[in-house]
Amino acid sequence: MSLRDLAYQDAANPWFSWDYIRTNSSTILDALGEHVTLTAEAVAVAIVVAVPLAVVAYWYRPLSGPILALSGVLYTIPSLALLAFIAPAVGPTKSTSVLIGLVLYALLLIIRNTLAGLNQVPREAQEAATGMGYSRWGRLLRVDLPLALPGLLTGVRLATVSTVALVTIGALIGKGGLGNLILGGFRNNFFKAQITTGTILCVLLALVLDLILIFAGRALTPWSRRAR
Amino acid sequence: MNVVQEAWVYLNDPLNWTNSGGILDRLGEHLTISGAAVGLGLLVAWPLGIWLGHTGRGGGLVVLLSDLTLAIPTIALLTILPLTFLGFGKPPIIVALAVFALPPLLANAYTGVRQVDPETRDAAKGMGLSGWQLLRRVELPLAVPYLAAGFRTAAVQVVATTALASYVNGGGLGQIIAEGFGLGISAAGGQILAGGVLVAALALLVEGALALVERLATPAPLRPARRRADRETIATGAA
Numbered sequence: 001m002s003l004r005d006l007a008y009q010d011a012a013n014p015w016f017s018w019d020y021i022r023t024n025s026s027t028i029l030d031a032l033g034e035h036v037t038l039t040a041e042a043v044a045v046a047i048v049v050a051v052p053l054a055v056v057a058y059w060y061r062p063l064s065g066p067i068l069a070l071s072g073v074l075y076t077i078p079s080l081a082l083l084a085f086i087a088p089a090v091g092p093t094k095s096t097s098v099l100i101g102l103v104l105y106a107l108l109l110i111i112r113n114t115l116a117g118l119n120q121v122p123r124e125a126q127e128a129a130t131g132m133g134y135s136r137w138g139r140l141l142r143v144d145l146p147l148a149l150p151g152l153l154t155g156v157r158l159a160t161v162s163t164v165a166l167v168t169i170g171a172l173i174g175k176g177g178l179g180n181l182i183l184g185g186f187r188n189n190f191f192k193a194q195i196t197t198g199t200i201l202c203v204l205l206a207l208v209l210d211l212i213l214i215f216a217g218r219a220l221t222p223w224s225r226r227a228r
Numbered sequence: 229m230n231v232v233q234e235a236w237v238y239l240n241d242p243l244n245w246t247n248s249g250g251i252l253d254r255l256g257e258h259l260t261i262s263g264a265a266v267g268l269g270l271l272v273a274w275p276l277g278i279w280l281g282h283t284g285r286g287g288g289l290v291v292l293l294s295d296l297t298l299a300i301p302t303i304a305l306l307t308i309l310p311l312t313f314l315g316f317g318k319p320p321i322i323v324a325l326a327v328f329a330l331p332p333l334l335a336n337a338y339t340g341v342r343q344v345d346p347e348t349r350d351a352a353k354g355m356g357l358s359g360w361q362l363l364r365r366v367e368l369p370l371a372v373p374y375l376a377a378g379f380r381t382a383a384v385q386v387v388a389t390t391a392l393a394s395y396v397n398g399g400g401l402g403q404i405i406a407e408g409f410g411l412g413i414s415a416a417g418g419q420i421l422a423g424g425v426l427v428a429a430l431a432l433l434v435e436g437a438l439a440l441v442e443r444l445a446t447p448a449p450l451r452p453a454r455r456r457a458d459r460e461t462i463a464t465g466a467a
Contacts, residue, residue, distance in 0.1 A: 056263075057392070057418070076384060076386035076388070076431055076432060076435050077388075077428045077429050077431060077432070078387075078389070078391045078402075078427050078428065079388070079392075080391040080392060080394070080405055080406075080424075080427060081391065081405070081423075081424040081425075081427040081431070082238050082424070082426075082428075083405075084405045084408070084420045084421060084423055084424025085421065085424045085428075087409070087413065087420065087421055088231045088413055088417045088421055089231075090412075092409065092412075092413045158298075161295075161298050161299050162298055164299065164301075165298065165299055165300060165301040165302070166301075166305050168301040168302075168304070169302075169303070169392065171303065171395070172395060172405075172409055173409060174404060178301075179301065179303060181305055181397060182301065182304055182307055183303060183307065185307070186307040186395075186396060190311055192311060195304070195307050195308060195311075196308070198304070199300075199301065199304035199308065202299075202300075202301050202304065203299050205301060206298075206299035207299065210299075220408040
């Protein structure tokens with residue numbers, strides 16, 4: 001609680017304890033593994049669903065309003081309510097319940113940013129591609145999507161970072177990855193070392209994944225680096 | 229009887245509304261906690277954001293804060309703060325939720341003041357307005373759409389995250405869902421679903437009401453700017 005407590009490893013209930021980490025390393029690694037898996041699955045599924053929706057919204061302008069509005073409403077629904085809708089239908093002990101909620105949340109971020117990226121594709125590039133004889137799909141895959149990649153990647157980064165934080169909500173049904181440590185620590189006589197370990201790992205995971213995506217983005221869009 | 233029917237039965241029972249710890253009690257707690265958290269966030273974020281925008285400094289700080297809070301799980305702050313000097317009860321929950329209300333409030337206040345046309349600012353200075361007068365008579369009125377958009381985003385987000393207070397037994401409508409999960413799906417599936425409906429309905433209602441407030445607070449000539457203000461808030465996310 002105070003600095004003095006932090007200094008003494010022997011404090012009864014320290015905020016941070018190597019001893020806790022050493023004796024519980026397998027539990028911590030399991031929680032971390034579950035966290036990473038849920039995040040990766042959720043973001044992957046969200047990309048697969050969101051990018052085609054963004055393309056549909058890009059091709060058929062009148063649909064972009066409804067698509068954005070629907071994903072916006074899903075985004076407004078509190079995560080706990082979403083869990084309450086999904087868990088009774090899917091099964092409360094399955095991590096699928098958490099996964100579906102995470103995907104629905106990540107959708108809006110990816111759709112909005114991908115669409116913004118697509119809308120920024122220069123008109124000249126589109127016309128040049130059409131003039132060179134690209135079909136609609138050819139232009140999409142070779143010109144529009146590559147040029148929209150920075151927007152898409154921004155969406156994926158935002159979705160990943162917020163998903164890492166959001167996975168913890170699943171702790172209510174015991175499927176929250178590191179959230180299980182945080183909530184479990186709170187319920188287990190306010191075990192501070194467990195709470196802070198879960199929190200620190202969570203923030204670190206978000207940071208590491210964000211950095212990985214930034215580097216992946218640089219590798220995928222060499223032209224944007226040259227421009228700067 | 230399926231879960232949907234059970235949820236209807238739960239909601240249709242007047243005692244579930246009026247009992248102590250019933251829906252009305254929980255709604256009261258929910259609104260009290262949310263209101264206090266938004267209020268606390270406003271007290272901190274608006275003066276700071278407006279000041280930073282006026283002086284044109286600290287843009288990096290605003291971005292850093294929103295990036296950082298995006299990565300911190302809500303339940304981490306909800307479990308950590310009660311173990312600090314704040315003690316148990318409502319104060320730590322209100323502070324935790326206020327922290328997550330800061331980024332949209334701060335970012336919009338900053339952008340709102342910052343986006344004022346430099347020519348307008350120069351004209352005001354040329355007319356002999358002091359820095360304080362410039363802020364009060366020119367920058368603040370022009371920032372109103374942004375302030376309103378930030379308020380709406382923050383308030384909706386806080387009302388949504390207040391549901392998570394139930395993880396630490398902090399009250400609010402989320403408590404109905406958490407209690408249901410505690411009893412198990414087979415025993416209380418209806419209660420869980422009913423709680424979900426209530427929490428979602430409240431969030432959507434607040435969103436709709438504040439969208440109206442935002443519109444009313446925005447003078448007609450500034451309305452096209454509202455869309456821009458909305459887009460500014462994307463990056464700050466929600467919980």
